[in-house]
Amino acid sequence: MSITPPTRKQWATAEDWERLKPLIKELYKDELKPLKEVISILEKEHNFHATARMYKSKLSEWGLSKYIRATEAVAIIKAMEARQAAGKSSQIVLRGEKVDLDRIKNYIRRNRNRGRLERMLVHEKGVPEDVERELVCRTPSPSPDMRAPTPGDTGPAEDLLRSIAVYIDGSLAAGHWFLHGDDIMRSSKGAPEWYNTHFKDFWNRLDMAMQLVGKVKRLDLVKLLEPAFGLMVPVVHQSFPRALPFLLSSFEMLYDRGLGDLAIMFARHLAGLSEVIWGHRHPYTRIWQQLTIIYEEDHAEMTERLFLALLNEFRRQRVRSEWVEIGIYNDYFDCVMEKRNLETQLMSLSGEVARMNSRRAKTKPASLLMLRYAVVVKDLALQQKRYADAAVAMDCLLDHGDWDGAFGLQARAEAAMAAEDYEAAERFYREATEHVDMNTEFKDEMWANRMLTELESVLIRNGKVCEADSVAQARLERLAMLESGIGQKHFKSKSAPVLGDKR
Numbered sequence: 001m002s003i004t005p006p007t008r009k010q011w012a013t014a015e016d017w018e019r020l021k022p023l024i025k026e027l028y029k030d031e032l033k034p035l036k037e038v039i040s041i042l043e044k045e046h047n048f049h050a051t052a053r054m055y056k057s058k059l060s061e062w063g064l065s066k067y068i069r070a071t072e073a074v075a076i077i078k079a080m081e082a083r084q085a086a087g088k089s090s091q092i093v094l095r096g097e098k099v100d101l102d103r104i105k106n107y108i109r110r111n112r113n114r115g116r117l118e119r120m121l122v123h124e125k126g127v128p129e130d131v132e133r134e135l136v137c138r139t140p141s142p143s144p145d146m147r148a149p150t151p152g153d154t155g156p157a158e159d160l161l162r163s164i165a166v167y168i169d170g171s172l173a174a175g176h177w178f179l180h181g182d183d184i185m186r187s188s189k190g191a192p193e194w195y196n197t198h199f200k201d202f203w204n205r206l207d208m209a210m211q212l213v214g215k216v217k218r219l220d221l222v223k224l225l226e227p228a229f230g231l232m233v234p235v236v237h238q239s240f241p242r243a244l245p246f247l248l249s250s251f252e253m254l255y256d257r258g259l260g261d262l263a264i265m266f267a268r269h270l271a272g273l274s275e276v277i278w279g280h281r282h283p284y285t286r287i288w289q290q291l292t293i294i295y296e297e298d299h300a301e302m303t304e305r306l307f308l309a310l311l312n313e314f315r316r317q318r319v320r321s322e323w324v325e326i327g328i329y330n331d332y333f334d335c336v337m338e339k340r341n342l343e344t345q346l347m348s349l350s351g352e353v354a355r356m357n358s359r360r361a362k363t364k365p366a367s368l369l370m371l372r373y374a375v376v377v378k379d380l381a382l383q384q385k386r387y388a389d390a391a392v393a394m395d396c397l398l399d400h401g402d403w404d405g406a407f408g409l410q411a412r413a414e415a416a417m418a419a420e421d422y423e424a425a426e427r428f429y430r431e432a433t434e435h436v437d438m439n440t441e442f443k444d445e446m447w448a449n450r451m452l453t454e455l456e457s458v459l460i461r462n463g464k465v466c467e468a469d470s471v472a473q474a475r476l477e478r479l480a481m482l483e484s485g486i487g488q489k490h491f492k493s494k495s496a497p498v499l500g501d502k503r
Contacts, residue, residue, distance in 0.1 A: 012050045017058055018233050020048055022277060024055075029064050063188070157302055160290035161309050164244075167283035168313045177241050178319075183363060185321035190238025232266075236273045236284070241324050244287070245310050249331035252303060267292045307332035326356060326365040333372055342380040349373045367401035367442070378411050382418050391415035401442040406435035413454065422461055429455040433471075449475060 012020075020042065027038045035055055042048040050058075171177045180186050235243055247270070251263035271288035278285055294302050311328045314320065329352050337348050353373050356366050378393035394402070394411040402408065413428035433455050436448035452475040459468035 010049060012048055012054070016048060017050075018237075020046060021062065021234075022237060024058075025062070025064055028059065062190075157290075157294065157305070160287060160294065160302075161305070163283040163286040163290065164306075164309055165313055167244075167287060168310075168317070170283065171239065171241070172317055172319055176239060179321055183321055184323045185241045185319075187238055187240045190234065190240060232269055232273055233277075236270060237277050239284070241314075241321070242327055245307065245328045245331045248291075248303075248306065249335055252335040264292065304332075304336045307336060322356070322359055322361040323363045323365055326352075326361060326363065326369050330365055330368055330372065342376055342383060345376045346373075346380060349376055364401075367397075370400040371397060371402070371407070371442075374407070374411075378414070382414060385418070387415045387419045390418070402439070403442075404435055404439045406432055406439065406443060406447075409435070410451065417454075417458065422458055426455070426458045426462055429458055449479070452478070 023046075024038065024042070027033045027041060028035065033041075035052060039050070039052060039055060042050075176188050177185055178188065235247075247266070251266060254260065254263040254266075267288055271285060271292055274282065274285040274288055307328065311325065311332065314325050314328065333345075333349065337345050340348075349369075349372060352369060356369060374394040374397050378390050381387070381390035381393055391412045392408075394407040395405075397407050398405060409428050409432040413425050413432060416422070416425035416428060429451060432451045433448075436443070436451060452471055456468045456471045456475065459465075459471060
């Protein structure tokens, strides 16, 4: 008699973990079910197989531990007592999550090291620095209604702006977004490492697709972007503060390069995911539903209103982040202001730079704002034939990220070309191309491609055709590496400026 061997368990994949993360959080963190029971529910009801050790590793990675350190418990009790003495009610948020104060008291009462904890309550003078960064004590506000208002007769544009306000207000009031010690506003639902790595990959793929428009078949572009769709589930669920303006900026650039149908495809995908994860009344769902309508009808007139609404909503909050605000302005400039004349661009940038300087902002978005400002100053000087001013217009960036002076070389080369000093232009472009793989946190691959293209052009003008052919071959080989994915190391994040196609 033959015996059928038992079916081998199929262990959960990374996609399975992300798909069921909301349910795991609900069972383990919100309903406080024991891990053993969570494992049993997932196995029986969702055919999801993972060991307890795997669960613990994922829960730690997601920041979903139910346990509170002794120093944190002591800090919470002392903060609560101080507020009670001042006649204030208290709401405690630790690592972006609301804390049940009764649970903290029970923790101290039942802890086997209760004596040590009570001595800490008496003798601790201050809150440890690592705890202070993650601990927020505030007066409770009414629970925000995280459902978007029912659309009336105002139309999709007004519904969209209203949903954005509800989304931002609700995320901050509920403690889902919180300010870290480095001025970066973070989400309690996701780790910043995930954001930095995967949003970089998302932008890299868009960047590559935009460079390859007209050079490869459209089907190949869609295939190149296919992995980006897989990143959308955690993007929706982890709700990073910078995600919405980042995505809007990325989609606008797709539109500008004739890939508007891909932008619509992404927007529809996001709307569908958000409805599954958050429900059809959630403001994030409403945002993408209305954006899909606007994209399909006429998105151009809404773009400026949309970015300004985002910027104004963040600026009116009690908890503010220069990292977020300047980042949104940079997106706004790239999508809207860059299409205006140079005088208008400079006026807008000057006001934002003055605001940045008054707040002494030293973040990476602040450096990239200075880069945009320097580029416009240079381009306006070239337009007005002030070549000497144009040549030095980008020297100010030496203290704002351009430590190798590459953009200064670019400015001198462009000024020399405009003044028809082609020998000097060749010299400066030649030197600039030596920097294409230096300081890549501040320069992107589009900049490298532009410098090589300009050197090739000026070499031809100067009669050095053979050398120009060599530069062209090197540039094409570099693009081929990028297309194949071998050159991913050259790609940098969306925060790096896209200057390769500027005037």
